[in-house]
Amino acid sequence: MIARELAGVLGEPPAPEGSWEREAVYVSAAALRRRLPAHMLADQVRAVPGVAGVEVRGDGLLRITVAVPGALLESMSVERADIPEPGWPDFPRTWDNPGFVVRYGHARACAVLRWARELGVASEGFRGELLDDPYDRRVLRALAEIPGRTVSREPGWETYLVRLALAYHDAHERAPAVPVGDEPPGPVHTARVRLAEAVRGVLPGPARI
Template structure:
């Protein structure tokens, strides 16, 4: 489930409430959605419309929290949403970029490009071992941090488009890359030694592919061609 899916659910909730006479407002075309963590989304749609958030939250399957409508979805749904949306995080963003050098993790340009390459090669190595993509079921702190960073990508892409400044998206891509490096090192998708491949590994292959989609689209948006080798 992507932020666009959450936005759609909120708009439908408003439309239904208006149709049934519970609200008297103009139905918006979309709702702004912020990612607050792994599978946690919040929207100020009620504040923008000047209505009680509980009305929208109840119809959208969420809760009202400090004026926002909060919707929580399974972390696996976030990963599935990225994989099911070829245009995930795509927006009309001005060109941006980072220096190629130095090739250290302290250089965000290297970190983002290398994270994309790592995600690509994780898929290749898994395929060579006969490990396919499965349902993500990670619970490690590193994995949850990565899912939260992924969920923030579309909103930052929209912000970059709105502000005509690539930096909000670039900073978000840096967070995704940093989180993925942690996952790659501590929660590997490819079994080590005599470890038997299982559902945990197939789920991590899916997570790596989601990172590939998000970073690949992000790099394209800011004017770079993603590379599997750097």
């Protein structure tokens, strides 16, 4: 629930910063906007479970590091997000068409959920700390933008959806969510299936392409 709790303390969603490949960082200008002493607000943020550290930067922004970036999935709905679908054409179905890139990402996430059921990947026992592969973290980094974009007057959904889809395509291919070959299903697959659920709820598209 860390994303919601941070927004509750700050009064607004913090913005993810950096690649998250090595550490998951948010920044927030809440102290400046609310005209509060930055150090006082930083102390409140430090008390949020899951926060690994808070630093007051020279510009007055708070730099917030979270211990487990995968924990943000615990506060995300797996239902369809209320994001308008851009009017992309269905064809051509090539990587040059952003509509295909996004819709194929949705279809791939749906396929993961089907395969997970068939291969016996457990649906319970999600452990966010297992989403520590750089490809998983790239997807998490993109998903972390949703709260801030949702309240923005210029959310830029079209560009965002393509970027999330591309990150998920890489994760789908290089950090498999289902067992490969004779590999037994394990907790990491449960975590990655939960990641696929979150992506499916954000990217628009059909269940199959």
